Amino acid sequence: MAGTGTDLNRLRELNSLSIVRALRGNPPSTVTELSARTGLSRPSADVMVKALVADGWATVVEPAANSVVGRPARRYQFRADAGHVLGIDVGGHKILAMLADLDGTVVHSTRVAVTPDADPASRLAAMDTVIANCLAETGFSGDDLWAITVGVTGPVDETGRTTLFTPLPGWTSVNPAEHLAACFDAPIRVENDCKLAAVAERWHGVAQDADDIVYLLAGIRTGAGLIIDGTLRRGYGGAAGEIGALRQVRWLGAPAHLQNCPGLPESVAPDDAAAWVFSAARDGDKAAKAAVRRYVRDLAVGAAALVLTLDPHVVVVGGGYSRSADIILEPLERELQRLCLRVPEIRASTLADEGVALGALRLALDEVDARLFTTSLPAPLAPPAG
Numbered sequence: 104m105a106g107t108g109t110d111l112n113r114l115r116e117l118n119s120l121s122i123v124r125a126l127r128g129n130p131p132s133t134v135t136e137l138s139a140r141t142g143l144s145r146p147s148a149d150v151m152v153k154a155l156v157a158d159g160w161a162t163v164v165e166p167a168a169n170s171v172v173g174r175p176a177r178r179y180q181f182r183a184d185a186g187h188v189l190g191i192d193v194g195g196h197k198i199l200a201m202l203a204d205l206d207g208t209v210v211h212s213t214r215v216a217v218t219p220d221a222d223p224a225s226r227l228a229a230m231d232t233v234i235a236n237c238l239a240e241t242g243f244s245g246d247d248l249w250a251i252t253v254g255v256t257g258p259v260d261e262t263g264r265t266t267l268f269t270p271l272p273g274w275t276s277v278n279p280a281e282h283l284a285a286c287f288d289a290p291i292r293v294e295n296d297c298k299l300a301a302v303a304e305r306w307h308g309v310a311q312d313a314d315d316i317v318y319l320l321a322g323i324r325t326g327a328g329l330i331i332d333g334t335l336r337r338g339y340g341g342a343a344g345e346i347g348a349l350r351q352v353r354w355l356g357a358p359a360h361l362q363n364c365p366g367l368p369e370s371v372a373p374d375d376a377a378a379w380v381f382s383a384a385r386d387g388d389k390a391a392k393a394a395v396r397r398y399v400r401d402l403a404v405g406a407a408a409l410v411l412t413l414d415p416h417v418v419v420v421g422g423g424y425s426r427s428a429d430i431i432l433e434p435l436e437r438e439l440q441r442l443c444l445r446v447p448e449i450r451a452s453t454l455a456d457e458g459v460a461l462g463a464l465r466l467a468l469d470e471v472d473a474r475l476f477t478t479s480l481p482a483p484l485a486p487p488a489g
Contacts, residue, residue, distance in 0.1 A: 115151075118143060122151045123160060123181065128206060131164040131178035152179050160185060183208065186249040188471060189237070189289075190463030191230065192296065192456075193255050193279070195219040195270060195324075196374075198229050200237045201460040205249070207306075207468055212460070213237040223273040227282055248289040250470040252463035253279045254299040256324070258342035263293035267342060270324060290470050295337075296320075297344065299462030300454075301328030302335055304419045306465045308458065309450040313416040317409045317447075321402060321431065322422035323374070325354040327409060346405050357401035364394040381427035395430060402431075403438035410443050421452035 118141075125140040126132060132140075138148040155161040162182050166175040183206035192199040199214040213236045217229050230253075238244060257269030263280035265271075280291040301318035304310040310318075310330075318328040327344040329336040336343045347354035361377040366388065371379045383391035406418060420428060420435070428451030439446045452458060 118151050122155060126161060126181035131180045133176040133178055187247050188464055188467035189248050189251045190460045190467055191253045192459035193230055193253060198233045199460045200233045201464055202237050202241060203464045211237055211241045220272055223277045245287045248287060250290050250467035252292045252467040254294055254296040254459040254463045256296050258345055259293050259295050260341050292466060296459045297326040297328035298335055300421050300458040301330050302465050303454055303458040303462035305330055307461055308452055308454050310417045310419050315415040317415045317418045319406055319420050320422040321420050321424040323358050325357055346408055352405040353401040354405045357398050360394045360397040365390040377424060384430055399431060399434045400438055403435055407439055407442035415447050418447050418449045419452055421458055425452045
């Protein structure tokens, strides 16, 4: 029986989506290459990609002058600048916003410092300022954003709020998604910062080769993010990985070993105490080396519990203290060897303080993929300028 018009339209739509997927993340491709990747016939691939060009989803890449003899085959490229996503890290000391195109290429980032004791209104105002500056400096508007993800401290429930606990003063009463929805029509997601940092490590960090990852936030605050079978694990109420809430795990008091190190000069601010201790330990200071050992032992208790439960491929140590991985990783591995049946690889993050914002970008891109590139393409776009 002949297919209905609806059936044919759906088939064309699916074929268009298959071409989009074949274009994304790949260098400029010929129709022949697209046909091979999608399984479509060459004539069908040719029709579909030309339609995507007409609708603004793809562009033609002209060959370089004198690049080949004869008439080169046309190449096509996904138009990554068709839309953009925003990733935001709302932390205790800073707010960082990153803007990326649909291929995940970061095109701009903006940050502002905030004080740990800032009230919710001040922190939200700072977040608004960072977003506004990021858009203004790139010439974009809110209409150019296709998805927004916000990273915050503390377990995030299904409403996007940190109702269980958070070190940010008054933040349990804040709904960041609702706040941003007043200004932006894009889908808005809020997620825990440790979980986003874990996502970033698998996307652009030191765990790109792993599907089972424990991310340890090692800093003034200790936390964890979990990726199992390539999937971020949130738990039923968003609190997966929050084993530091169990006092016996000893994460709550672990940083105090560094902050209360004997010999720490009174002139050193509390936020700089750990850096001083790590530096002194490198120089052989006995008290500093003992403080580092005590800190690592406490860090290892929670890490071992997660390793024994999940048996990950990789443990990534991130956070502010990861900058001193040269004196943390080796004793941490020794402690895990003492406590665990099998010790995974232990790696130090290289994403500095951008991991949360990068993970937020990745989840925003996943949102775009889920909404646009797995069901149907939206209306045609305006063709690129020029």
